[in-house]
Amino acid sequence: MDWIRAAMPRMAARLPERFQQGKMPYVFFFVAVVIAVLLTYAVVSPYSYASVTFSSLAVFLFVLLVLINRGFPLNWATHLGTGFGALILFYAAWSTGGVYSPRLAWMLILPLTPFYVIGRRAGIFWLLAVMLLQLTMAVSNQLGWIQSFETGMAHVPSSFLTYTLVTCVLIVVPLMYDHMYRQALEESRKHQRELEARREELEHTSAMREHFIATVSHELRTPMNAILGFNALLLAQVQGKPEALKVLNHTRQSADHLMTVINDILDYSQLQSGQLVIQPETFELRHTAEHAFELFKPRVESMDLDYRLVLDPALPVWVHTDRHRLMQVLVNLLGNALKFTHQGSVVLHVRWTDPGVEFSVQDTGIGIAKERQDQIFKRFTQAENDTQTLYGGNGLGLAISQKLAQLLGGQIGFESEPGQGSRFWLHLPLAVAAAPAKSSEQHQHQLQSAGRAWTFLVADDHPVNRLLLKQVLQNAWPHSQVLEAVDGQKTLDVLREHAVDLVFMDMVMPVMDGIDATRLIRQDSTERIRQVPVLGLTANVNPLDLERFKSAGLSGVMLKPFESAPLCERIEQLLVR
Ligand code: ADP
DSSP states (O other), rough: HHHHHHHHHHHHSOOOOOGGGGGGGHHHHHHHHHHHHHHHHHHHHHTHHHHHHHHHHHHHHHHHHHHTTOOOOHHHHHHHHHHHHHHHHHHHHHHHTTOTTHHHHHHTTHHHHHHHTOOOOHHHHHHHHHHHHHHHHHHHHHTSSSOOOOOOGOOOHHHHHHHHHHHHHHHHHHHHHHHHHHHHHHHHHHHHHHHHHHHHHHHHHHEEEHHHHHHHHHHHHHHHHHHHHHHHHHHHHHHHHHHHHHHHHHHHHHHHHHHHHHHHHHHHHHHHHHHHOOOOOOOOOOOOHHHHHHTTTTHHHHHHEEEEEEEEETTOEEEEEEEEHHHHHHHHHHHHHHHHHEEEEEEEEEEEESEEEEEEEEOSSSOOGGGGGGGGSTTTTOOTHHHHHHHOOOHHHHHHHHHHHHTOOOEEEEEETTTEEEEEEEEOOOOOOOOSOGGGGGOOOOOTTTOOOEEEEOOOOOHHHHHHHHHHHHHHOTEEEEEEEEEEHHHHHHHHSSSOSEEEEEESSSOOOOHHHHHHHHTOSSSHHHHEEEEEEEOOOOOOHHHHHHHTTSEEEEEOOHHHHHHHHHHHHOOOO
């Protein structure tokens, strides 16, 4: 059958236009074969009726082919051809002995054409019609309506031809159909393989993107850790020197701004890939609102603005949601309002809507043009084309805020009048939460353990990071000793030689990374090494990597850039138990 498969497309290309696609070439060849058979019959048949009837059927089929080529529906043509064929065959069988006639065998294959060309129901319809004709014929024979027919040698070749052709057609048609089916199957498999390849390519791209983001995140956060950390150390030392303070504050603000941009991009890509997870905690709502509000106080001081916070007295004291993400949305809304308001007021309202809490930031700023309002939550969108030049920003803030609002189970929206101002609101389904056992006030406490002489081990391949951490540790615990290691292997070596109270473990290091080193520490044969607290310090924010790191046996993990106060508190928690 392979030669047919190979020859079919070439032959199909030469057919009239309507017969070139899909099953049409088969229909054409089948009808052509039937016409040829009919014409052969018309010539060789010994019966007088044959030449007229068979050649008229051949002409009829030919006319149908022409009509189909001109657009006549294929299904109707098939019904007409089959119907006409049934009549001719009925007549041929009738005049040559009825049920005894070999011509009746042609009736067997009549339903095949509508079955394969049109479908199952048409096939069954014609099968029933043919059975009815056969029954009619038998009854007519029984009742003697059909003349008895002479048999003799003259009829042997034509009867033999009839049976041979019918047998051939009976197998050729299903073979053709089978061929068509295989071709369609092969095409669909090919399509599936293509889709599979596309899917793999997309997965690969997405994995590459995640890897890229993780690497970039690490690469950016590592120097930021040093910049912010040393800046903070210097700030503590230059109190009373206004000039130096001013410069360092500028550096701090710029570095903070850069961190916001880095975080925005990372957050956005994690939100896109569904990796960002909400970490709810119980906290005091007022404190968080005040904290977000206070953050902008220094900036507002140089502006002529009425900057206010209005808290509803009915607000619940404790609520349970992701405090960090709520802060992020509030900071974005306040930052935007202050950026786009030059005079008048910016007011943060926090209202109890029973149930839920509405945070709204009302400003009297430039507002947003009506035609841009429905675009504002889309990524990289800014209200005007010159917004970037005039005000800066990356157009990600609101897109992230909207996704975060959804993740927190709430909604975000705004009303804005160009030239008059805007009101952005965030509604969260917050309920009154029970106060946690430990008050967050305790976070503000002074270090109790400042006099202790601990031995710390800092494992980090970056000398600047080691230096920074060393300074922070020695500022907080002046009597302590800080050992250093540049990779996981060296960390294990130092641990074997010295009694260490706490290990700070970087995640990405050459030779042996922090994950493997932590795992080996936890499996060590020496009890002292096995039990040492290990605090992960990493610039990698990929949740999957963090999870791997934690499950290697960390006692805790903190992200770089770290702030010294929370870090020191954490150390104290781990060591003073
Ligand atoms: P950006 O970092 O550019 O501020 P956002 O997603 O936070 O990105 O905001 C998108 C755009 O929405 C802004 O560039 C600005 O055109 C418009 N916008 C947001 N908040 C305000 C506001 N309070 N007043 C006027 N325009 C605003």
